[in-house]
Amino acid sequence: MTALDAAALGKRIAAVRKAKRLKQTDLARASFVSLPMVKAVEQGKRYPSDTTLEGFAAALGVDPTLLLSTHTGTETRVHAALPAISASLATYDMPVASPRRSLDELRTAVTETVHWRLAAQYGRIAQHAPALLVDVLTAFQTAQDKRTAARLVVTAARSVDAVAYKYGARDLSARLVDLMRSTVAYAEDPLLSASVAYVRTEVFFSARAHTAGIRALEAAVDAAPAATDENTAAALGALHMRAAVIAGRGGDAETANSHLAHARRLSEQTREGAYLGTAFGPECVRIHELSVAVSLGQDHIDGAFAAAHEWSPSHALxxxxxxxxxxxxxxxxxxxxxxxxxxxxxxxxxxxxxxxxxxxxxxxxxxxxxxxxxxxxxxxxxxxxxxxxxx
Known part of the structure; x- marks a missing residue:
């Protein structure tokens, strides 16, 4: 790529940013890159990678092709990464090398993928997923104390699963869910187990096994700790939110509304935030009220409009x-x-x-x-x- 190309792209990014009334620091924060990187790109001194370009586009609220017409898009790169992700799972119980990163380094990398998942940066996750899965699985298999490593495996697998599930790789998604379920017990963390039960619901959504999904979530609610603080309340509340949606998909309005009522009460004990990678709080419950109404079908659109009446989610979500x-x-x-x-x-x-x-x-x-x-x-x-x- 020539210097002229880099300069033209930098000017285009800067123009869109200014039109959106954002500072360079705002763009850096929202796109998960450093401020020096933003400055270098806008000045034409650096040419952004595909991942960085998409991060800019997401932060600016535009399609990447508006910034660069030749951009091939996330979908192509995600699907290209899926075989490598699948291969990284094939040796989950037999590490083929010594650990390449320390647990602290892996913790930092896994935390970053959680941020990317919540920000819907699936291309970034796919790019790093194969190496990250190999590294956390190797750390888990070679660690003497498996609790920390197990937590990293579960959290990394959840971020990668978000990509597999949303891009239609349902068999790979199911394998990642199985990996989470088989590993989470080693973490000895009942709240992390609750989050795995939350994610497992994808399998029931895919199979349209709504009744089974409700039973699984209600069993997870029974197994979870009592709501004695924000973390436990959020874990239980998230399970109830998920149960409400799958009940709605199954046309069971009574069960859906019952779980929503539980989630609403639990949200009163929490601040809006992400708890073990799951967003929960009063606003999240209100969004799920809309989701349940829409899941129940056209006869419930009044409920959908009531949930959204003169309201929209804040940027805290x-x-x-x-x-x-x-x-x-x-x-x-x-x-x-x-x-x-x-x-x-x-x-x-x-x-x-x-x-x-x-x-x-x-x-x-x-x-x-x-x-x-x-x-x-x-x-x-x-x-x-x-x-x-x-x-």
Whole structure:
């Protein structure tokens, strides 16, 4: 790439940043890169990697191709990484090398992947996942005290699973969930076990095994510690939120509302935040009220609009959670024939978390339906539907 290309890209990034009224420090913080990197890129002294470019795009709320028209996109790179991720799991019980990173180094790397997951930076996770999984598994197999290493395995596998699940690699996702379940006992942490039960629900979502999913989550609730502080309340509350959604998907409104009521009460004991990598708090519960109403179907759109009435998630919530709110609201708005509002909600989701929005099946379904009905600005919608792969 020539210096002229780097200079042109840097000027484009700077122009978009200024149009969004962001400082360079804001862009650095939101895209998880250093301030010197932002300055060097904008000055044309550094050419960003694909991962860095997508981090800038996500922070600026635009598609990466707006910054660089030749960008190939996250999807291509994620799918290219999936075989290596799968291979890294093949030797989970027989390390092929000595540990390459200390536990402290691995802890830092794993914590970073959690931040990327919550920010819906799936391309970054996929890029680092194969080596990270090999390293945490090697550390686990060779450690004398397996508690810390087991925790790292579970947390890393959860971040990688987010990529596998969202990009349709359901068999790989199930293997990662099995790895979490088989390893978590070594961590001797009942709250981490609760978080694994939360993630395991993906398997039931994929199989549409809603009743079994509810039973599994209710068993996890029974096994979890009592809510005596914020951490325990958040762990229980997250399980109840998840149970409410899967009950909604199964059409069981009574069970869904019962779990929502439990989650609501538990949220009163917590501040909004991420607990062991799961966002929980009053705002998260309100988002799940919308999610449950949408899961129950078109007859419950009044409940969806009540949950979203004159309210939207604050920036205190992870990008993935906030974009999910707008995607689900768009579905309800489409059902209510509020087509312009539905498209605006999809655009809001995209501005918050482009990768999450693009891979969400309801984004494709809603945009395809809007395009078929041709009830909103056709050129803009056509471009959006093409971006998400709906056409």
């Amino acid at each position: 992870p990008a993935e959670r906030r974009s999910g709110f707008w995607i689900e609201l768009a579905r309800a708005q489409m059902w209510a024939s509020r087509f312009d509002d539905a498209f605006a909600s999809l655009q809001a989701a995209r501005s918050i978390a482009p990768q999450h929005t693009r891979e969400h099946p309801w984004t494709r379904e809603t945009s395809a339906t809007l395009l078929r009905l041709r009830r909103v600005d056709e050129e803009s919608l056509h471009h959006f539907a093409n971006w998400v792969g709906a056409i």
